[in-house]
Amino acid sequence: MSQPVSICVIGSGYVGLVAAACFAEMGHRVLCVDNDEAKVKTLCEGGVPIFEKHLPELLARHRMGGIDFTVDLASAVEQCEVVFIAVGTPQGDSGxxxxxxxxxxVSEIARSIxxxxxxxxxxxxxxYTNEWISRVLQRHGVAPSSFDVVSNPEFLRxxxxxxxFLHPDRIVVGANSERAAQVxxxxxxxxxxGTYYAQPDALQGACxxxxxxxxxxxxxxxxxLIKHASNAFLALKISFINAVANLAEAVDGDIQDIAAGMGLDTRIGPRFLRAGLGYGGSCFPKDxxxxxxxxQQRGVEFQLLDEIRKINERQKEIFFNKVLSALWTLRGKRLAALGLAYKGDTDDIRESPAIDMIKRLLASGALVTAYDPAAMERAREVLPASDRMGYASGVFEAARDADAVLILTDWKEFANIDLVRLNQEVRFPIVIDGRNLYQPQVMHDHGFTYVSVGRPAIYQAQQGKPRSLAI
Ligand SMILES: NC(=O)c1ccc[n+]([C@@H]2O[C@H](COP(=O)([O-])OP(=O)(O)OC[C@H]3O[C@@H](n4cnc5c(N)ncnc54)[C@H](O)[C@@H]3O)[C@@H](O)[C@H]2O)c1
Structure with a gap:
């Protein structure tokens, strides 16, 4: 049995809180720090501030022993052998x-070592952030023999x-000292x-x-570099398939068939080849x-990275133009927006293409009623309810009397809508799907005009096919 380690995790967000709960699950003693007092209070009282599968059960399992929450960084650092920094690193003005x-x-840690x-x-x-951290610690008078800085990037989704976290494809440890690597x-x-996986109550997964x-x-x-390169590569896959999707549309191809045909090549693989509204979230855009x-700083030409971003931005514009093409004008139109989170299964709305789209629609005079299974509370902070922006408690309430339904997030719930009922609720049976959750033929058979990404649009005969707008 491996020896428990005393661990301090600073930052109790999507990464820090999950890491802390998982370290406790692995048998370590964990102190989880945050400077957001309200968040720490919620955690101390048994609440879970983010929507993440299995997190409530893990926290419940370890609250009575394995994990504690505090705002006192100094005392937490003092008590622990390993200090994980998991605070945000948002995008600055220069990129x-x-x-x-x-x-x-790091300055606070320096005072407590x-x-x-x-x-x-x-x-x-x-x-080279590792070097900066060492420099800051030494500037604050910490002896180089008192610490090592290690990079341990996180790849969780x-x-x-x-x-x-518990069944990772790989764990990457970047250490310039053998002592730290051993820890x-x-x-x-x-x-x-593998001792964790041998436990009878271990969470099941690939390992x-x-x-x-x-x-x-x-x-x-x-x-x-592994972390930045991995995220850039995944974003590249998404932008690549989106660019191919636009080409597929131009020649009446079907991006689902194309992606399936490409993805069967084991050198390419099927994942991250889903065309749609573009990537978002707190990682890909900023990373x-x-x-x-x-x-750029190192004088290395890497224009491909620019292209990834440009394709992603263009993808949102293309979708917005599809909405215009389907509805002609937007002023006063009632639109149901299904999805606010940047992807399904999370309440995270940071850099969400859905939020971006709703803002554009509102700016064009549309009336939007949104529904998301988990992200509505967060969305209200950036898109306050008003006479033109509303929130519904379910898909059908959002769709009631709508001129069109827009699918903006790939929640499983949105892939399994009762289409007969949906058709009864809407004013006009038009679905514009930014996540390709339905088969065009199925939508046609249920009486919908259906516009998606990288596939031919299906128009109901009586509604006619609009000539595409030259926007
Ligand atoms: N979210 C992801 O899916 C993901 C995946 C891999 C890596 N990452 C990276 O992990 C890092 C954290 O991301 P996140 O999504 O968890 O961010 P987050 O914003 O959800 O959490 C950061 C937390 O740090 C706290 N914090 C900020 N300053 C602090 C301080 N001085 N003392 C104590 N706490 C402080 C904040 O209150 C917040 O709770 C980022 O660098 C991100 O790029 C994120």
């Missing part, structure tokens, strides 16, 4: 990551974050040695006792921008 939250945390600590970058940061091996030993999680040890710089900034 570079804004590292001010990381720097603030007594014995040897391993400081771990869990946040996504540009290459919101919506499946807990299972992703990190101890942290992840339950997953890399097992006989096929434990692989751990890759690299230099800190390489680990930092592509930050990676581009890193390349």
């Amino acid at each position: 570079a990551a804004d590292l001010s939250f990381v720097e603030a945390v 007594s014995g040897y600590k391993v400081i771990v970058e869990k946040s996504t940061v540009p290459v 919101e919506g499946t974050a807990v299972v992703d 990190m091996r101890r942290v992840y030993a339950p997953l890399t040695e 097992s006792a006989s096929r434990p999680a692989p751990l890759v040890v690299t230099s800190a710089q390489s680990a930092e 592509v921008a930050a990676f581009r900034w890193v390349a």
